[in-house]
Amino acid sequence: xxxxxxxxxxxxxxxxxRREIEAAYxxxxxxxxxxxxxxxxxxxxxDDGGVIDEFAVRITLGxxxxxxxxxxCETGGRIPRIQDRHVxxxxxxxxxxxxxxxWRVWPTGSSLLSxxxxxxxxxYMGQAMVERGDPWPFDEWSxxxxxxxxxxxxxxxxxxxxxxxxxxxYMIAKKVKGHWECPCGSxxxxxxxxxxxxxxxxxxxxxxxxxVALNRLARVKQVLGxxx
Amino acid sequence: xxxxxxxxxxxxxxxxxxxxxxxxxxxxxRADVEALLREELNDCSPTIRYAGSKAKGTMIRESYDLDxxxxxxxxxxxxxxxxEEVYNNTKSALSKSYFVDPKQSALRLRGLAGEHLDFHxxxxxxxxxxxxxGDAYIYKAGADKCRLKxxxxxxxxxxxxxxxxxxxxxxxxxxxxxxxxxxNFVLELAVxxxxxxxxxxxxxxxxxxxxxEFRDNIDxxxxxxxxxxxxxxxxxxxxxxxxxxxxxxSFTLSVIEASGWQTVFGVVEDxxxxxxxxxxxxxxxGVPVPSRPWCE
Numbered sequence: 001x002x003x004x005x006x007x008x009x010x011x012x013x014x015x016x017x018r019r020e021i022e023a024a025y026x027x028x029x030x031x032x033x034x035x036x037x038x039x040x041x042x043x044x045x046x047d048d049g050g051v052i053d054e055f056a057v058r059i060t061l062g063x064x065x066x067x068x069x070x071x072x073c074e075t076g077g078r079i080p081r082i083q084d085r086h087v088x089x090x091x092x093x094x095x096x097x098x099x100x101x102x103w104r105v106w107p108t109g110s111s112l113l114s115x116x117x118x119x120x121x122x123x124y125m126g127q128a129m130v131e132r133g134d135p136w137p138f139d140e141w142s143x144x145x146x147x148x149x150x151x152x153x154x155x156x157x158x159x160x161x162x163x164x165x166x167x168x169x170y171m172i173a174k175k176v177k178g179h180w181e182c183p184c185g186s187x188x189x190x191x192x193x194x195x196x197x198x199x200x201x202x203x204x205x206x207x208x209x210x211x212v213a214l215n216r217l218a219r220v221k222q223v224l225g226x227x228x
Numbered sequence: 229x230x231x232x233x234x235x236x237x238x239x240x241x242x243x244x245x246x247x248x249x250x251x252x253x254x255x256x257x258r259a260d261v262e263a264l265l266r267e268e269l270n271d272c273s274p275t276i277r278y279a280g281s282k283a284k285g286t287m288i289r290e291s292y293d294l295d296x297x298x299x300x301x302x303x304x305x306x307x308x309x310x311x312e313e314v315y316n317n318t319k320s321a322l323s324k325s326y327f328v329d330p331k332q333s334a335l336r337l338r339g340l341a342g343e344h345l346d347f348h349x350x351x352x353x354x355x356x357x358x359x360x361x362g363d364a365y366i367y368k369a370g371a372d373k374c375r376l377k378x379x380x381x382x383x384x385x386x387x388x389x390x391x392x393x394x395x396x397x398x399x400x401x402x403x404x405x406x407x408x409x410x411x412n413f414v415l416e417l418a419v420x421x422x423x424x425x426x427x428x429x430x431x432x433x434x435x436x437x438x439x440x441e442f443r444d445n446i447d448x449x450x451x452x453x454x455x456x457x458x459x460x461x462x463x464x465x466x467x468x469x470x471x472x473x474x475x476x477x478s479f480t481l482s483v484i485e486a487s488g489w490q491t492v493f494g495v496v497e498d499x500x501x502x503x504x505x506x507x508x509x510x511x512x513x514g515v516p517v518p519s520r521p522w523c524e
Contacts, residue, residue, distance in 0.1 A: 045508065052507045086521035095523040105519035119519045125512055126521065132505045138518035147522045 003063040005035040017112040024113055027054070037061040040075070043116075045125050053128040055079075059120070061112070067208075069106065072096060072120055079127055083143055086123070096123045098141050100151050100216060103209040145220050155201070160185060161221050168217065170198055171210035229498050231432045231489055237496035239394055242288040242401060250347075254282070254294050257349055261322070261337070265298055265351075268321030272307045275299045275361065279352065279380050284387040286396045286416065291404045293348040295334075297380055299364050302356045311355065311375050315367040318353035333366045333376065354378070363455070379455035383413070386454040390420040391427040395434040401493065402435075406476040410469040414462050417451040432489070442477035446470045 007014040014037070018030055021039065028041040039059040044051040056076035062068060072094040074087070081087045086095040096119045097105055105119050126136045141147030149159040156167045166183030170176050176198060178191030186193050229237070244251045262276045280295025281287040298318055300307045308314035319335050322328050326337040326349075334350040354366035357377065365375045387393065396419050403410050410418075422441050423434050441449065447470070453460035483491040490496075 045511065047507050047511050049507065052504050052511070083523040086523050088523065095521050097519050098522040101519070105517055118517050122515060122517075122519045123521055125508060125515075129505065129508050129512065132501060132508070134505060134509070136521065137509070137512035138515070138520050141520050141522035143523045 003035070005032070005037070005063050006061055006065045007032060007037050020111065020113040021116065025116060028057075028059075033060075035063040037065070039070075043120065043124055045121065045128055053124075055124045055127070057120075057124075059116075066108070066112075069096070069102065069119075070112075070115065072123070074124075074127075078131075085127070085130070086140065094123055096120065098147055098151055100148060100209075100213045102212070103205045108206045108208050145223055148216070148220055156183075157197075158184065161217060161224070165214065165217055167198070167201075168210050168214045171202055171205050172207050172214065176202065229500050232430050233500065234489055234496060235394075235398065235431045235435075235493070237498070238401075238493040239397060241496055242290060242397060244287055244289055244292070250289065250292075254292075254347065257294055258296060260325070261296055261349065261351060264325050265318070265321055268324060269307055269317070272300055272304055274301075274307070275356075277380070279384075280350075281400075281412065283380070283384045284393075284416070286387060286393055286400065286412075288397050288400050288404075290401055293350055296349070296351045297354065297364075298351055299354045299356055299361075302358050302361075304355070307353075307355075311365055311367040312369075314353050314355060315369070318351065322351060330369065332369050332371070377456045377459050378453070382455035383453075386420070387416055390423075392420060392423045392434060394431055395419055395423055395438065398431070398435060398493065399438060402476070402480065405493075406472075406480075408469055408472045408476055410473065411465045414451055414465045414469075417453070417462070418449060418466065421451060422449075436481065436484070439477040439481050442473045443481060446474045446477075 021028060022030070025041075025043070027044060028039050031038045031040065037060070039061075040057070042054040043057045044054040046052065055074050055078065058073045058075050059070045060073075061070045071091075073092045074094065075092075079085055079087055081089045081092050083089065083095075087093070088095060102108070105122075106115050110118075122138065126138070126140075129135075129137055142150055152159045152161075152164045156164055158164060163183050163185045170180075170183055176190065178195060179189050182188050182190045182193035183198070184194050190198060244254075258278065265274060265276060276296060276298050277283070278295065279297045281292055282295065300314060308317045315330075315335075319328050319330060322335055322337060329336040329338060331350070334352045337349040337351065352366055354364040357363040357365060362381055363377055363379045365377055368374055368376045387396065390396070396416050399415055399419050400412055402408075403412070403415055419438055422438050423429075426434055426437055429437070449466065449470075451462050451466055453462055480492055
């Protein structure tokens with residue numbers, strides 16, 4: 001049985017989020033298309049002086065929203081549909097963010113407005129700058145698995161997949177004890193090694209996002225053929 | 229970039245900045261001329277000042293002159309008893325360093341060694357009519373009446389206070405580019421008169437109005453010298469250019485409709501994109517939660 005549409009499942013939240021978006025982005029309109037909620041119109045990049053640039057967009061919230069973030073597509077034909085511009089060539093969907101990084105840029109439970117104000121705005125601001133000859137303002141992840149490995153190195157300090165897996169398991173665990181082995185591979189206890197890093201990450205990274213990351217790690221292992 | 233932004237860019241391209249080489253050269257020539265006149269006419273104390281577009285703030289890079297007045301005190305006859313003598317004595321003084329080409333009222337200077345200047349240097353000698361140092365008489369060679377009363381302060385103030393100096397500057401550019409040959413002073417007066425009730429209109433509206441009047445009502449257009457409305461007849465200068473004004477205005481309005489404003493004033497550099505990029509950079513610098521794109 002297909003999952004119910006988000007606006008049916010959570011009508012109060014839908015109404016509230018819709019009002020927020022319409023107030024903040026009057027040039028975007030809501031529509032219901034089967035089990036999807038579709039937001040279409042001009043997405044502006046603003047500063048105090050007004051609109052600097054704007055992109056024609058379609059933002060689709062599938063029935064599995066908010067577990068799965070909305071898909072975002074530029075519909076004006078302005079951005080080339082190539083990976084180097086972070087657009088999936090087949091669908092035209094924007095590669096807004098690395099799924100593993102969601103907890104940092106749009107944590108589970110955040111509003112739709114914060115999705116537009118955060119990753120969507122950052123993405124189109126970046127596109128506007130790249131179009132004018134600048135690099136991406138906050139850098140970009142490498143394509144594919146290399147981007148995931150960059151993320152592991154940045155967040156966990158290692159791209160050893162076994163160590164990364166251990167880290168993620170500690171993010172998911174209900175409790176982490178100081179005498180447990182540190183996931184960094186040093187052989188020391190957590191309390192004698194990366195305790196601060198681990199407890200800090202546990203406070204910020206929701207367990208659902210750690211689960212997603214762990215599932216995706218399995219695919220990385222599969223592709224790289226490394227032992228986990 | 230909308231039409232008025234475009235016109236402002238066209239104007240900016242015609243502006244001689246304080247640091248521009250052209251303006252420095254102009255100022256250097258003025259200093260040379262003034263030093264020469266004061267040295268050669270050392271027993272007089274003439275008032276030497278910028279006149280023309282430099283004084284009025286209507287200068288355009290594409291075509292500008294250095295206009296200098298050299299007026300002697302009322303009652304001072306050391307530079308000459310008559311205006312003709314003043315004119316000739318000033319000419320003799322300038323001839324020490326320049327080849328002087330005498331015009332009707334002005335003395336046009338050229339370098340003695342054939343020095344090429346990108347602009348004309350015109351010196352207009354004259355004498356104040358009284359001690360208030362406002363009105364002055366200038367010599368008018370070859371005219372029935374050999375003197376003309378004028379007042380540089382009134383001319384400058386008339387243009388400065390017109391509120392339409394941007395339109396004047398673009399119309400001067402149009403006058404040059406269409407080779408119409410209307411005297412700048414007459415063009416300024418015509419533009420001010422035609423835009424008297426359109427000071428608050430956009431620049432594009434002002435220009436279109438002037439061209440429409442040139443095309444449709446040029447025969448009824450008259451201008452008066454604000455410093456000497458009855459004594460300085462400018463009708464001849466305007467009449468001789470009316471046909472050219474009408475033709476060029478009609479053509480200009482047509483090409484704007486068919487091809488846009490760039491056909492009139494040319495392509496200007498669009499720096500709004502650079503400005504937008506700077507704004508984007510500022511916005512990016514203030515983003516609280518950065519995110520990076522990725523592709524599978």
